[in-house]
Amino acid sequence: MKIRTVVSAAVLAAGMGMLVPACGSGGGGGEFRPIDPNAALFWDRQTDENRELLESIIAEFNAERDGIPVKADYVGGYSEIFRKLVTSIQARTVPAMAVGYQSMTTVYAQAGAIVPLDPLIADPGLGLSEQELADFFPVVLETNRYPTLDDGMYSFPFCKSVLMLYFNKRVLAAAGIDAPPRTWDEFLTQCRQIKERTGKSAYAVAVDASTFDGMVFSMGGEVYANGESRFDSPESLAVLKLHETLGQEGLAYQILAHRYDDRSDFAQDKVAFFFRSSSHRTYTGMLIEPEAWGMAVIPQADPEHPKTVLYGPNINIFRTTPEQERVAWEFTKFFTSPEVTVRWALGTGYLPIRKSAAQDPRMQAFWEEWSYNKAPFDCLDFACSEPNVPGWQEVRELIENALAGVLTGVKTAEQAAAELKQGADAVLAESR
Amino acid sequence: MWFRVLIALGGLAALAALHRTLIQGLDRLLAALDALFDALRGKRWRDAPLALFLLSPAVAILGLFGMAPLFYAVYLSLFNSRRPDRPFIGLANYSRALTQPDFWKSLLVTVYYVVGTIPVTMMLSFLVATLLYRIARGRGFFRTVYFLPYITAVVAAATVWAALLHPQDGPVNALLVWLGFQPKSWLLESRGALWVFSGGWIPADIGPSLALFCIMLFEIWHSSGFMIVIFLAGLTVIPRDLEEAARIDGAGWFQATRAVTLPILSPTIFFLLVVSTIKAFQAFNSFYAMTGNGRGPQNTTQNLTVYIYANFYEFGRIGYGCAVATLLAIGIVVMTAVQWRLAGRRVHYE
Numbered sequence: 023m024k025i026r027t028v029v030s031a032a033v034l035a036a037g038m039g040m041l042v043p044a045c046g047s048g049g050g051g052g053e054f055r056p057i058d059p060n061a062a063l064f065w066d067r068q069t070d071e072n073r074e075l076l077e078s079i080i081a082e083f084n085a086e087r088d089g090i091p092v093k094a095d096y097v098g099g100y101s102e103i104f105r106k107l108v109t110s111i112q113a114r115t116v117p118a119m120a121v122g123y124q125s126m127t128t129v130y131a132q133a134g135a136i137v138p139l140d141p142l143i144a145d146p147g148l149g150l151s152e153q154e155l156a157d158f159f160p161v162v163l164e165t166n167r168y169p170t171l172d173d174g175m176y177s178f179p180f181c182k183s184v185l186m187l188y189f190n191k192r193v194l195a196a197a198g199i200d201a202p203p204r205t206w207d208e209f210l211t212q213c214r215q216i217k218e219r220t221g222k223s224a225y226a227v228a229v230d231a232s233t234f235d236g237m238v239f240s241m242g243g244e245v246y247a248n249g250e251s252r253f254d255s256p257e258s259l260a261v262l263k264l265h266e267t268l269g270q271e272g273l274a275y276q277i278l279a280h281r282y283d284d285r286s287d288f289a290q291d292k293v294a295f296f297f298r299s300s301s302h303r304t305y306t307g308m309l310i311e312p313e314a315w316g317m318a319v320i321p322q323a324d325p326e327h328p329k330t331v332l333y334g335p336n337i338n339i340f341r342t343t344p345e346q347e348r349v350a351w352e353f354t355k356f357f358t359s360p361e362v363t364v365r366w367a368l369g370t371g372y373l374p375i376r377k378s379a380a381q382d383p384r385m386q387a388f389w390e391e392w393s394y395n396k397a398p399f400d401c402l403d404f405a406c407s408e409p410n411v412p413g414w415q416e417v418r419e420l421i422e423n424a425l426a427g428v429l430t431g432v433k434t435a436e437q438a439a440a441e442l443k444q445g446a447d448a449v450l451a452e453s454r
Numbered sequence: 455m456w457f458r459v460l461i462a463l464g465g466l467a468a469l470a471a472l473h474r475t476l477i478q479g480l481d482r483l484l485a486a487l488d489a490l491f492d493a494l495r496g497k498r499w500r501d502a503p504l505a506l507f508l509l510s511p512a513v514a515i516l517g518l519f520g521m522a523p524l525f526y527a528v529y530l531s532l533f534n535s536r537r538p539d540r541p542f543i544g545l546a547n548y549s550r551a552l553t554q555p556d557f558w559k560s561l562l563v564t565v566y567y568v569v570g571t572i573p574v575t576m577m578l579s580f581l582v583a584t585l586l587y588r589i590a591r592g593r594g595f596f597r598t599v600y601f602l603p604y605i606t607a608v609v610a611a612a613t614v615w616a617a618l619l620h621p622q623d624g625p626v627n628a629l630l631v632w633l634g635f636q637p638k639s640w641l642l643e644s645r646g647a648l649w650v651f652s653g654g655w656i657p658a659d660i661g662p663s664l665a666l667f668c669i670m671l672f673e674i675w676h677s678s679g680f681m682i683v684i685f686l687a688g689l690t691v692i693p694r695d696l697e698e699a700a701r702i703d704g705a706g707w708f709q710a711t712r713a714v715t716l717p718i719l720s721p722t723i724f725f726l727l728v729v730s731t732i733k734a735f736q737a738f739n740s741f742y743a744m745t746g747n748g749r750g751p752q753n754t755t756q757n758l759t760v761y762i763y764a765n766f767y768e769f770g771r772i773g774y775g776c777a778v779a780t781l782l783a784i785g786i787v788v789m790t791a792v793q794w795r796l797a798g799r800r801v802h803y804e
Contacts, residue, residue, distance in 0.1 A: 105767035112535060112772050129770045134538030275622065276642055279746030287622065416769045423752055432644050432658075432752060453536075 054135060055115050056342035061093040062118035062349040065103050067335075068370075069096065071304075075369040083356050090345060092118075092353045099280075100126070100335060104415075111135045118342050119350040121335035124165060124410030125418065127177045130338055131168065132412055137339045139166075139175040142351045150355065157360070162375045165407030166336055170454070177336035178354050181372040183301040184401040185236035185331045186317045190310075193294035196220050202295075202318045206241065206264060209295075209321040213273040216294050225274040225295040226284035227265070229426045231418035232408060233297050236331030237261045239406045241323045246409035249454075251417065251446035253424075253439055257323075262428050262435035269429040276429050285309065299333040300398030304371040317394045319401055332405035334372065373399055413453025417446045524783065527776040535772035547777035557778065559753065560761035566662040567757055568734040570670045571677070576726060578674065579681030584711070586682065587689045597686060604679035612743035615672050616641060641665045641744055644751035663754035665745065672740055677733075681726055688722035689715070720801040728793055735786050738763065758782050 057063050068076050076094055084091040095117070097103045104126045110116050111133045122130070130136045143149045155163070162179040189202040197216040203209035213224035235245050243257025252258060268274035277283040282305075284296040289309035297320060306315065322328045337357075339350040356362060360378045367374040368388055374380050380399065389396035408414070424442040427433035433441070490503070531547050533540045551557045582600060586593050603611060618626050619640035627637035638650060645658035647667035662670065692715060700710045716723070738759040742748040748760035756764070758778065766775030 101768070108767055108770045108772070112530075129536075132536055132538070133770075276639075278616065278620075278641065281746060283620075283622070292622070419749075419764075419768070426642075427644070427752055430639065430642065430644065430751065 053114065054111075054341040056346050057110070057115050057117050058093065059343075061091050062342075062346045062353065064092055064094045064350075064353070065097045065106070065117045065120035066094050067097065067099050067103060067121060072370045075366065079357065079362055079365070080353075083353055087352070090349055092349060104129075107135075116340040116342060118346040119337050119339050119354070121180055122177070122338050123335060124168070124177065124408065125414040127166075127336065127338055128168060128170065128410060128412040129415060130340070131171050131176050135340055136176055137341055137347050137351075138171075139178055139339065139351075142339075143175065148348065148351060148355075157376045157378050158358075159375060159377060159402055161332060161402065161405055161407065165332060165410065168410050170411050177338050179358065179375050180335050180337045180354075181301070181366070181370070182332060182334035182375050182402075183299040183372055184333060184398050184405045185233060185297060185320055186300045186303075186398055186401070187320045188288060188296050188298060188302070188306060188315065188317055190288055190291060190294050190315050192291050192314050193220065193222065193224075197294070199294075202316070203321045204319075204325045206260075206321045206323060210264065210267065210273075212294070213268065214271065217271070217273050223273060223275050223293055225268060226287045226293045227268075227274050227276045227425075227429060228282075228284045228296065228298065229276055229279070229422045229429070231421040232299075232331055232333060234261060234421050234425055235408050236297075236320060236329075237264075239329035239331055240320050242327070242329070246411065246414075249450070251443055251450065253421075253443040253446060258442075259435055259439045260323075262424065262438050265425055266428040266431075266435045269431055274429065276426060288315070300373065300401075301333070301371050303395075303398070312392055317397045319397070328401075328404050330401050330405050332402075332407045373402055411450065411453075413449045416449045416453070420445045420449070528780050531773055531776035531780050533773045536770060543773070547774045548781065550774060551778050551781060556753070556756075556761065557758075560756050560758045563662070563666060563755065564735060564757040564759075566666060567670060567673070567737060568731060570662060570667075571673045571734055572727070572730050575674045575677050575681060575730065576723070579678045580685050580723075582678070583682045583685030583689060584715075586686055597683060600682045601679040603676050604683075606676075608676065608739040609743045611676060612672060612740045615668070616744045619668055638664065639751075640668050642751050644754045663751065665750040666755045669740055669744055669755055672744065673734075673737065676740070677730065681730070684722060684726060685719070688719045692718050717802050724793075724797055724801045727797060728790055731789060731793065732786055735759075735782065735789070 064080070066073075066076065073094075073096065080092050080094055097106055097120075100121070100123060103120055104122060107116070107120060107122070107126075107130065111130065116135060127136065143155070158179070162182050163175075166175050166177045166179060167173050168176050187202060193216060194200070194202070194212070197212070197219040199212050199215060203212050216222060216224040238245050238252075238255075238257050238261050241257035241260050243255045243260075244252045245258065246252060265274070277287075284293070284298070285302065285306055286309065287293050288296050289306065300317065303317060319328055320330050337350075337354050339347055339354070341347070342350075357366070358375060360376050360382070363374050363376050363379045364382045364385055366372060367379065368384060374382075374385060379385060389399070420442055424433070424438040428435050428438045487507075532542060532544060534543045534546075586596055586600075589596075618624050621627060621637065621639050621642055624640070626640070630637055643650065643664035645663060646656065646661045647664045648656040648661040649658040650664050696714050696718070697710055700714050705713065736759055737757060738748070741750070741755055741757060741760050742763075745751075745755050748763060749756040759782070762775050762779050762782065765771040765778065
């Protein structure tokens with residue numbers, strides 16, 4: 023009797039369990055639906071003043087045309103947006119568009135959730151003319167072409183920034199240094215000098231894969247080529263060795279993940295340097311007087327041929343309804359128009375992504391306001407984008423573990439490079 | 455005006471009539487159910503229909519929000535969710551999990567956490583509860599004080615702990631330096647806590663990392679309030695005369711506790727053991743809030759729940775995440791069954 027009861031209960035429960043997937047979308051795929059059928063929902067991460075500006079741009083766009091409106095929805099940081107999208111894709115209910123990095127776009131594209139943009143760009147009525155396309159800085163468009171997806175354009179540039187070196191003039195002056203380092207050798211020498219003369223750690227490290235990539239680029243190397251990672255290259259090893267030395271000699275310290283202690287420590291003169299995207303200019307400026315700090319190109323192996331990393335999210339347009347997809351594309355075009363890109367750059371600190379915007383008198387006046395305002399824009403010519411191949415999102419975690427490992431002395435640079443190479447190649451092979 | 459009053463009165467009369475009809479209908483329905491149950495009661499089914507009827511709301515809620523997601527997760531674990539066509543791959547996600555070093559490392563982190571927190575929290579809580587039980591004045595005050603951490607939101611409390619343990623600005627390191635010790639990296643330290651506290655004498659890869667040790671300390675602090683209150687409730691129902699009889703027979707505090715208090719408290723201990731083990735296997739909030747990403751330095755705080763979360767949300771491996779979640783659920787069921795089997799025998803309910 024007891025066994026019979028248990029068995030019948032299990033059968034009943036199993037039946038209930040199997041019923042749900044049979045009723046739902048299940049594991050077999052299907053059409054995507056919009057989360058909000060009455061608005062083109064835009065999942066974004068902007069906060070504070072940036073958010074207000076974005077809302078006003080959206081309001082202008084909605085006022086200029088009929089049909090369903092664009093509605094911005096703050097969903098959290100890039101990682102939160104990605105997490106939410108991954109589950110939304112699974113549920114087959116998605117927003118009309120969202121911001122994201124290239125590594126995230128490959129995941130959405132693999133799931134068949136986003137719209138390829140080449141047909142929209144080439145569309146005679148909706149698309150962009152040759153002249154308009156030529157007005158974009160080439161690098162910001164190139165970064166949105168995906169070699170593993172037939173070199174198609176699956177995202178469109180939205181906000182762009184570059185990796186910069188932030189330097190505290192007061193700490194440098196206290197250490198007898200009058201200019202930020204131009205090479206990595208100079209950087210290490212200055213870090214030692216700061217430690218020796220002020221007793222302070224020179225550099226607050228926010229362990230980040232993009233920063234690592236930018237450093238490798240500046241050493242003259244690559245992080246990915248021909249379907250494989252390049253973490254065994256001399257340049258990757260040099261970056262790891264640099265962090266090993268910084269950690270061993272107490273010249274740098276790591277901050278907790280997902281925090282901005284580097285920025286606040288910098289503003290309190292606890293460190294001389296931190297590396298972050300140029301979009302941090304606005305936030306840093308709120309914490310420290312303009313005459314006490316500056317921004318520069320990150321140190322280089324060869325300052326005559328500089329490189330840095332191109333940051334900034336792109337827009338992904340999701341498969342919803344033809345109307346929502348069209349509105350999302352029209353908004354993307356509107357947002358990246360020369361007039362709006364100037365306003366966005368002036369209001370947020372992101373870089374103008376169009377050449378004509380860079381010629382705008384308001385932009386020129388802004389660059390003259392503070393001597394370092396133009397420094398990030400000058401990096402645009404030599405900024406390189408990070409790999410946009412499936413699996414890179416997972417590789418980023420491996421990079422950060424390797425970097426933290428050498429910085430804290432858990433691993434040697436050689437050991438970390440070998441493990442990173444092996445782990446990254448395994449992930450990339452599996453994601454193909 | 456009069457027209458509106460007339461309409462209102464008419465409406466009220468209609469409502470009254472409707473109400474009467476509804477009441478009569480409900481009466482008839484209940485009478486019919488009574489008759490049905492009476493008719494069935496005499497047969498083999500006895501009270502089963504009534505029982506099923508009364509159970510149905512709970513079954514529906516549990517089925518919809520408890521069982522259905524569980525089975526759906528099992529279902530999803532059989533597919534490769536990273537492809538647009540989501541092909542059926544059978545048990546491949548399970549075999550992948552069992553061959554992944556990260557899975558086993560996460561399991562080890564989970565085991566460290568369970569073994570490192572539950573016995574300590576239970577012993578500590580029992581001792582505090584015993585002391586509180588013995589004091590006459592201020593028991594309510596101290597009980598409230600000990601219970602406060604438990605009612606504090608985990609994320610808020612964990613964030614405060616992370617600030618206390620901040621490597622550069624944290625008061626804990628400031629105190630260590632003031633006392634003449636070296637500051638520690640705490641939540642950024644991937645090497646073993648035993649290595650750190652033994653001055654490097656014990657190998658760095660033995661035992662939980664210092665970061666995990668900090669989370670375990672937090673959990674002990676946070677959970678002990680709940681256990682103290684439960685233990686206190688258990689202690690208050692122990693008849694005083696039993697303990698007094700043991701004392702008269704010459705038993706000391708330890709003997710009285712071992713021979714009288716613990717056996718009578720055994721249902722309470724068993725309940726706390728089962729509940730806290732399940733909770734420890736599912737721990738997530740404190741891990742995430744204290745380390746910023748849950749994984750911690752070199753993934754040394756990545757327990758199975760964080761591992762599931764990372765695969766599910768950060769790497770988009772829905773099927774694989776579901777497979778590991780299913781394995782974790784099976785593990786918890788097995789662990790609970792073992793506890794029932796082993797510890798359940800030592801429980802005295804009278």
